[in-house]
Amino acid sequence: MNPDVVVVGAGLAGLATAWHLAPRARVLVLDQGEQAGAEASAQNAGMVRRLGEDPYERALAVRTAAWLSDPGEDWEGRAPSRVVGAVLGLARDPQHLHDGVAHLRARGVAVAQPADPVGVAPILAGSPLTAAWWVPDERVADAWSLIQGFLAGLRRHGGALRTRTRVLGLRTDAGRVTGVDTDQGPIEAGRVLLAAGAWSAGLVAPLGLRRPLIPLRRTLVQTLPHPASRPDHPWVWIDDEGVYARPEGGGWLVSGCDEAVDPPSGGPGSRGPLDPALAALALDKIARFLPALADARVAGGWSGLRTFAPDRRPVLGEDPELAGLWWAAGLGGFGVTCGYAVGEVVATWMDGRTVDWLSPRGVSPGRAFPTRLLVRSGGVIGEGELHRT
Ligand SMILES: Cc1cc2nc3c(=O)[nH]c(=O)nc-3n(C[C@H](O)[C@H](O)[C@H](O)COP(=O)(O)OP(=O)(O)OC[C@H]3O[C@@H](n4cnc5c(N)ncnc54)[C@H](O)[C@@H]3O)c2cc1C
Structure with missing residues (x-):
């Protein structure tokens, strides 16, 4: 069938x-x-971050975090997240994130200016901050547990996953989608949801649909065990300078928030090796902005693809130019944070219903996209190179 x-x-x-x-x-x-x-879902740092720059991302994040706090009886398997708290620090622009703080507070999320940042996050000792926000019930999530739980529920309800099956293109007839062509043969379906991450834009380009989704490679560095690391230490992100650290495996998972445009190859395998120059960028920023970790040593690392629309907002909902084509893409650096709610809202819209917490227009695949994306190669907010989309 x-x-x-x-x-x-x-x-x-x-x-x-x-x-x-x-x-x-x-x-x-x-x-x-x-x-x-x-x-990408295996390459992330697992931070659930509601205090982001974009209001649509924040709405999805608040919704996801509420679910993560109580996944309910339908959820099979391990608890996918735990509360550790988070500090969003600012070293050059104390007003960056003010609108996000107001938004979250209006939604009842606790966000405070810590009187003693080092008291809540000891690795901030010596950090040259001009401002900091403390989000005490922020989380880390385990993407693998999420994947396993979603799969279990899908199968329980009679759905199926077919791996090693590459979609080559969409089948259309009289202006609507009728299925997909795969390397295992065609599959008919009245609706197709594109959730192909870094590969999404390439699947519709042959149909003349321009849906700019730009894969940006980012580096993560795992340090050797470090005395300041403990599993319940909050994750810390110096947001305007672009450097973060979260405890992991007795050491720290850190990034200098580098970005480079890097379209994926034709098949699977987007994980890249650790580039020594980008590991050095991360460690240099750590030394400057989190000097308590300056003695941390590299154990390894990797890079992965975060895929963005030019306005850095997700691409969700039905495509206005091709009936039956749906999107859940452009989850950039917030797919762990927003994934549950992305699924909820897209499924709700597919059912012909609406939600009162997200407007479809702002995330529509047919919205007017900027023709350039600022690629923050060095991770600093507001600096980088313009990429023509
Ligand atoms: C280094 C890094 C750090 C990150 N840190 C965080 C973080 O701390 N917090 C956070 O919230 N988010 C983070 N993210 C972002 C998060 O991981 C992504 O937003 C999320 O995983 C995107 O999920 P996705 O399902 O859209 O894409 P993917 O996980 O990439 O899934 C797309 C799938 O589509 C499949 N596919 C593609 N083309 C085809 C085809 N033609 N046929 C069949 N299958 C196809 C691929 O094989 C793949 O499995 C990070 C990402 C990276 C890379």
Whole structure:
């Protein structure tokens, strides 16, 4: 029997949406990889960050964090997240994030200016901050547990995942989607959800649909065990300078928030090796902005692809130019933070219903996109190179 919905991509976006759809529709998820969740969804730092720059991202993040605090009886498997708290520090622009703080407070999220930042996050000792925000109930989430839980729920409701199946293109007839062509043959479906992360834009370009989604490579460095690391230390992000650290494996997972445009190859495998120059960037920033970690030593690291629309807002909902084509893409650096709610809202809209917490227009695949994206190569907010999209 043909599925009602084919989902292209078994990352957080595709599986969260499939999980929400499965009780009401026959859902088939396709992925080109050997297993689900092996691309960006396996490359992230796992920080759930509600205090972001964009109001749509924040709305999705607040919704996801509320669910993470109580996933409910439907959730199978391990608790996907835990509270550790977070400090968003600012070293050059004390007003950056003010609007986000107001938004979160209006939604009842606790955000405070800590009287003693080092008291809440000891690794801030010696940090040259001009301002800091303390979000005491911020979380870290384990993307693998999320992937496994979404998969279990999908299967319980009769949905299926088919791996090692690469979608080659969309099938259309009389201006609407009728299915997909894959390297295993065609599959018919009345609706196709594109949740193909870094590969999404390339799948619609042959149809003449311009949906700019730009993959930006970012580096993560894992340090050797370090005396200041403890599992319940808050994660710390010096947001305007672009450097973060979260405890991991007895050491620290750190990034200098580097960005470089890097379209993926044709098949699976977007994880890259640690570039020594970008590890050096991260460690230099650590020394300047988190000097308490200046003695941390590199154990290893990797890079992965974060995929953004030019306005850095997700691309969600039905495509206005091709009936039956749906999107859950452009989750950039916030797919762990927003994934659950992305799935919820896209599935709700597919059912013909609305939500009162997100307007479809602002995230529509057909919205007017800027023609350039500021690529923050050195991780600093407001600095970088303009990339023509
Ligand atoms: C270094 C790094 C750090 C990050 N840190 C954080 C963080 O701390 N907090 C946070 O919230 N987010 C973070 N993110 C972002 C988060 O990981 C992503 O937003 C999220 O994983 C995107 O999920 P996705 O499902 O859209 O994409 P993916 O996980 O990339 O899934 C897309 C899937 O589509 C499949 N696919 C593609 N093309 C085809 C095709 N033609 N046929 C079949 N299958 C196909 C791929 O194989 C893949 O499995 C980080 C990302 C990176 C890279």
